[in-house]
Amino acid sequence: MAFILPFLALWTLFRVGPVLYGILISLSHWDPFGSTTFVGAENYLRLLRDPRFWEALGNTFEFASLAVPLIVSLGLVFALLVYGAQRMRWVRVVEAALFFPYLLTVSIVGLVWRWLFDPDFGIVRITAKQMGVHLPVFLNEPRWAIPAIAFATTWWLVGYRMVLFRAALEDIPVELYEAAQIDGARWYTLIFAITLPLLRPAILFAVVLTTISGFTAFGQVLIMTQGGPGRASEVLALYMYRIGFDYLEMGQAAAVGVVLFVIMLVLTLLSFRWLGYGTEL
């Protein structure tokens, strides 16, 4: 116990403390330039009455339900491909190229994809046009804005998941595959009976990490669409930012933060349940 005390003290001070303070703010009318008054659940009730909150909640789930499976599954596919081709000459270059976007900051990612999707001068639309394909104006169409941001986010984050799975693949004993192959197992049996079950801890970690990223997406949305067109891509984190810093309603913004926290907590616990309580991170 004595060994973990310093960490526990710092963790409580810098992690638990701010969370509890945030909950306290969500129960108050917190004026950064004036006094604070306790208002109970009023901020939460106001949220429930605000149609914009419900729109943002729906957009957040839409974004997360697109981005999270895409990032995790593509990360896994890339890891399997890279692992399978590890003796090939250029595989390291491919691996580095896939990982590279993760080194960029969110603002750069947002700007790059905003330019790529630009309706007048973006390379995506111009290339498609030259090929005779008429693409929608992705960031200005309510139907396409969130998928476009999810796609850009996948490009950004998939590399790290690939590295994560790649490292976990290295830990699987080769003998298991050899034994299975002697028994006549085909490639898909190897994947579904050996690889995926043994990757479960890595999958759980990737799912939890990506779920948190998905539900707290902010920077890329702010830069690529500012929540538009209309409010078609306004996610909860952006809504919270607007309420807190544009309108200075810190109590209500903190309430949004608490709602996000609860959503992520529930989803993390569900991930543990689906992937097994015994799984170690």
Add this chain to the structure above:
Amino acid sequence: MEGWSVLDGKYGRREFLRLLGLATLAAAVEAGLPLKAFAQVRVLEFNTLFHSGDAQAMERIVKLFNEQHKNVQISLTQGQWAEYYAQLFASVAAGNPPHIGICHTSRILDVYRALTPLEESRAGNLLAIAGIRGENYVKSVWDAGVYRDRRYLVPLDTHMWGLWYNKDLFRQAGLDPEKPPETREEFERAADAIKAKTGKFAFHPAEDALPRKIRRAWEILFWGQGGELLTPDGKRAAFNDERGLQALDYLVSMIHKRGWNQPGTDGFKQFAAGQLGMLLAGNWYFPTAKASGVNFGFHYMPKFFQKPVTWGDSHNLVIPRQPARVPDEMLILAIKTIKWINEHSDMWGIYGGHIPAYLPAQRSKALTESDTWKIALRKFADMAKRGWLHYPLIHEKAPRIHAAIEPFIQEAYNGRLTPKEALSRAEAEVNRVLAS
């Protein structure tokens, strides 16, 4: 949000001590301590919301200041317009504000609490100390810098929208590039001709088509019929009427019926690429238009409805509310620097394209003989003199009200809501905001 940290360098004792010394100095600057013990240079943090041509102009002014002042240096941080006020509020609330900032006149009601009252600061009457006098400024702009009998703002400029046009495309369309349109009929004739004869985009009504820009375009058409967003008591929405509808109908028809442009496009970029005939944009577009190489002209805002009107506002220099640890000396330095910036704001006009609010700068030979003045600023100043300029809504809840309107106006502009439906939904939302 994801991130990573890299901190694995190996440092020797000497490097460590050097780093420690630098960190101590930085911490002292951060804390606003008198730096005489460390150095003679005092650093004034100056944050702005400028982000295109006018940002470069402010860089020039600050560079000149830093060259002329050895003991005081300005550290300039310029940012995106949309996030500037959020950053200002956050920095003041966190006790770490810049020494000088910018505030729009239209935002005084919701920003004043984050600002220092200039005549009643803890360092005394800063205006008197610096010798800043109202008679040296454009009267209307100077008068607008007071809220509840306290002055918070020192005007820097007046800025507004007008009509930028491509002279080469005008010629190709058989139009006289020296006679740009002034009435709605002339404007429509010109736009139709450009569309028919050049194959380029005829017109873009809203700069880069951000939601707030589309709202401004609609407001210009709405104000031109005498409309106002709210009832005189500021308690109810007043735009969902015949005038609001006509304004939005006309704006939407430009894109969807007349085909002068497409939704979602960026007028700034189209114009700079020579792909656009006419653009409604602010005076800050001058440096970009000039740098683009397009043979362009500028003209007054056309009279679309009963009266000529244009969207406009003013930038003001302010001292954000300083925490107690910042010495009075820094407030005095800040106000003297504000005065210096205004005394050199002819550069703000020449390079930034804004009309200086400081009259000696506005009348300076350097400005009035510059290309900026001859091509654009003269006409902007004319519009201001003629009373065409209409400020955006000045209301404690203005940001929320605008945010309530913008998505619906944008959706109508994009063709996904009818103008009638858009206004009804915006009205309901604004009334909800006002009632809350």
